[in-house]
Amino acid sequence: MTTAISLSLPDLRTTLALGRYLGETARPGEVITLAGSLGAGKTTLTQAIGQGLQVEESCYITSPTFSLLHEYPGRLPLYHLDLYRLNDETEIEDLGLLEYLYGTGLSVIEWPDRLGNLMPEERLQIELILLSETARRAELTGHGKAWEEKIAGMQNHQEWQRPNKNG
Numbered sequence: 001m002t003t004a005i006s007l008s009l010p011d012l013r014t015t016l017a018l019g020r021y022l023g024e025t026a027r028p029g030e031v032i033t034l035a036g037s038l039g040a041g042k043t044t045l046t047q048a049i050g051q052g053l054q055v056e057e058s059c060y061i062t063s064p065t066f067s068l069l070h071e072y073p074g075r076l077p078l079y080h081l082d083l084y085r086l087n088d089e090t091e092i093e094d095l096g097l098l099e100y101l102y103g104t105g106l107s108v109i110e111w112p113d114r115l116g117n118l119m120p121e122e123r124l125q126i127e128l129i130l131l132s133e134t135a136r137r138a139e140l141t142g143h144g145k146a147w148e149e150k151i152a153g154m155q156n157h158q159e160w161q162r163p164n165k166n167g
Contacts, residue, residue, distance in 0.1 A: 001144060001145055001148050002142060003141070003147070004140065004141040005139075005140050006137060007140060007154075008137060009135065009136040009137065009138055015048065015136060016044075016051070017048075019048020019049045019050075019051065019052060020049070021154070022048075023049040023051060023052020023053040023074075026049070026052070026076055027106075028076055028106075029103065030122075030124070030146075031101055031106075031109065031122070031123040031124070032109070032124045033109045033115075033119075034046070034108060034110050034112070034127075035112060035126070036128035037130060040129065040130045041128050041130075042063075042110045042128060043063045046080055046108050046110075047061045049106070053072075053076055053106065055073065056074075059072045061078075063082055063110070064081065065084055068082060068086070068095065069082075071105075076104070076105045076106050077104060078106055078108065079100040079103065079107040080108050080110075081100065081108070081109045081110065083111040083115065084110065084111040089114070091114075092118055093118070098118065102120075120143075122144030122146065122147065123143050123147065124147045125140070125141040126138055126140050
């Protein structure tokens with residue numbers, strides 16, 4: 001089952017609100033894949049997801065381009081993977097990165113096309129499209145029943161845009 005919506009993210013505040021909502025509602029073992037060009041905001045969205053997961057501010061979330069994986073403690077562990085430097089799924093298996101896709105935390109994966117046949121069936125796929133320096137469009141596709149329900153809630157209630165006490 002798949003469900004798709006397109007969200008307008010006209011400014012940084014809206015992008016951060018989306019990320020915080022995804023972190024606040026995350027459940028153990030969920031996977032979010034992030035696609036988009038360089039500079040589209042994948043790491044910024046992941047930082048906001050970390051806020052929603054209550055990752056301490058002292059654990060500054062950065063892109064794991066060279067280390068491939070960063071793990072951050074929070075309400076759930078955040079596993080932030082960046083597969084940009086990998087060529088194919090064989091390298092992913094050889095490095096043991098699959099363990100994180102089915103662990104107890106939330107896995108956020110940049111450059112998910114490198115997963116190939118290892119792509120999890122149940123996942124939220126987000127493509128960020130750069131519209132201007134501050135504006136983005138997010139194409140969200142939920143794969144699986146849980147993501148279908150979450151997307152329906154986001155679409156029907158726009159609850160992810162509610163004001164946040166931290167900004």
